[in-house]
Amino acid sequence: DVNINEIVETSLQTVEKQAKDKGINIKVGYPEESLTIKTDKDKLIRVFVNLLTNAIKFTPHDGEVEISVTDAGNHIQASIKDNGIGIPPEKREKIFDKFYQVDSTATRKAGGTGLGLAIIKGIIDGQGGSIFVESETYKGSTFTFRLPKELKEEDFTEIEQY
Ligand code: ATP
Ligand code: MG
Numbered sequence: 001d002v003n004i005n006e007i008v009e010t011s012l013q014t015v016e017k018q019a020k021d022k023g024i025n026i027k028v029g030y031p032e033e034s035l036t037i038k039t040d041k042d043k044l045i046r047v048f049v050n051l052l053t054n055a056i057k058f059t060p061h062d063g064e065v066e067i068s069v070t071d072a073g074n075h076i077q078a079s080i081k082d083n084g085i086g087i088p089p090e091k092r093e094k095i096f097d098k099f100y101q102v103d104s105t106a107t108r109k110a111g112g113t114g115l116g117l118a119i120i121k122g123i124i125d126g127q128g129g130s131i132f133v134e135s136e137t138y139k140g141s142t143f144t145f146r147l148p149k150e151l152k153e154e155d156f157t158e159i160e161q162y
Helices: 004-021 041-057 105-110 116-126
Strands: 025-029 064-072 075-082 130-136 140-148
Touching: 004 025, 004 041, 004 064, 041 064, 041 075, 041 116, 041 140, 116 130, 116 140
Parallel strands: 025 064
Antiparallel strands: 064 075, 075 140, 130 140
């Protein structure tokens, strides 16, 4: 079992410098009671780090990023919210595809290969979870994912390796 608070702390340490360099403040709302989940620790860190890296990358200087983790019964739910450039409605499905990047100068300038979201969607789906995005163009984006606390055998599928 892995404690979700520890996962969030480790993920925050990984992106601390990136955030600091952009003057971005990251707030965290932890669950009221400490939650544990049966999962691969490194994969869950990867999910948080990828979403945080995106939030920082696509948010202007002095922006705000907020993580919140809640207990959703059989699942844990986590949201990573930013007040950055947002994602146009017609692109919101595609961003989870391999190599897809929203075509704008802001995105190209930010670099990357367009694999981050495809990889973490693979991890989440592979553990019987789900991920979705809500966004308002130029106002920000919120990525929310849910993972079952207990990994059921029938939910487990081999994920594609990159
Ligand atoms: P990589 O993760 O491989 O370094 P990337 O960040 O461009 O590259 P993804 O993480 O898969 O790739 O994201 C795909 C695209 O979705 C991004 O290029 C960007 O256009 C858009 N996107 C992702 N997260 C955000 C966000 N928080 N705000 C605005 N746009 C985003
Ligand atoms: Mg990315």
